[in-house]
Amino acid sequence: xxxxxxxxxxxxxxxxxxxxxxxxxxxxxxxxxxxxxxxxxxxxxxxxxxxxxxxxxxxxxxxxxxxxxxxxxxxxxxxxxxxxxxxxxxxxxxxxxxxxxxxxxxxxxxxxxxxxxxxxxxxxxxxxxxxxxxxxxxxxxxxxxxxxxxxxxxxxxxxxxxxxxxxxxxxxxxxxxxxxxxxxxxxxxxxxxxxxxxxxxxxxxxxxxxxxxxxxxxxxxxxxxxxxxxxxxxxxxxxxxxxxxxxxxxxxxxxxxxxxxxxxxxxxxxxxxxxxxxxxxxxxxx
Numbered sequence: 001x002x003x004x005x006x007x008x009x010x011x012x013x014x015x016x017x018x019x020x021x022x023x024x025x026x027x028x029x030x031x032x033x034x035x036x037x038x039x040x041x042x043x044x045x046x047x048x049x050x051x052x053x054x055x056x057x058x059x060x061x062x063x064x065x066x067x068x069x070x071x072x073x074x075x076x077x078x079x080x081x082x083x084x085x086x087x088x089x090x091x092x093x094x095x096x097x098x099x100x101x102x103x104x105x106x107x108x109x110x111x112x113x114x115x116x117x118x119x120x121x122x123x124x125x126x127x128x129x130x131x132x133x134x135x136x137x138x139x140x141x142x143x144x145x146x147x148x149x150x151x152x153x154x155x156x157x158x159x160x161x162x163x164x165x166x167x168x169x170x171x172x173x174x175x176x177x178x179x180x181x182x183x184x185x186x187x188x189x190x191x192x193x194x195x196x197x198x199x200x201x202x203x204x205x206x207x208x209x210x211x212x213x214x215x216x217x218x219x220x221x222x223x224x225x226x227x228x229x230x231x232x233x234x235x236x237x238x239x240x241x242x243x244x245x246x247x248x249x250x251x252x253x254x255x256x257x258x259x260x261x262x263x264x265x266x267x268x269x270x271x272x273x274x275x276x277x278x279x280x281x282x283x284x285x286x
Contacts, residue, residue, distance in 0.1 A: 051120050184253060
């Protein structure tokens, strides 16, 4: 039996709608951004973030083991020492062995967690042999990137207001920026972080970067990117009315593409204007 034409048209429209939804979701799936119902950390794309995820998994299994043991112990006590089985309650006041165990075992667990934690803190603190250096200056409310190794190449990065987003950027609302931070793949990038006004925070989850930007101080961290792509982050320290407009985009490219970008950027930003208050006001009124 043939399906009526109206039903076929409706089915065709439904298939086209589904295809359009899949196409819209394809870009954010490729970009390193959080996704709805995501339970774990973002996929690691740097050595630091890989170590963070490993430590996170290690501590999670310890927590599961402790929670399972405590739950099992409570269940045993409920069944074994209930009122029906023990009409006459015990008058035991203490147990030396148990008291020693519940003091020493938590200390040993903390030591087991602390050793890799301290190792990771020192690992992400400073780059041992950086291939390049980038100075990041936080402002209300945009980021300024300076490349000291490239004759002080300097430019600002602003979040693109929602009304100015291109159709393919709609899925990256409040993440897409006009001038991303561009780095080559596989290189150790030292980051020198400071602030020009108030306290900010430079946060890129998939690269394992999380550092405060403090006025009057220069704080160092580093990252490397394992494959080309776009990696997104935000300022996660409330810094004023346009805190939500401080998006971060790191664009990782091959060495050849990076060399070409440097050549173009030195021309494009040769007459760079330090601030653009019109963009700040536009972001505030979006």
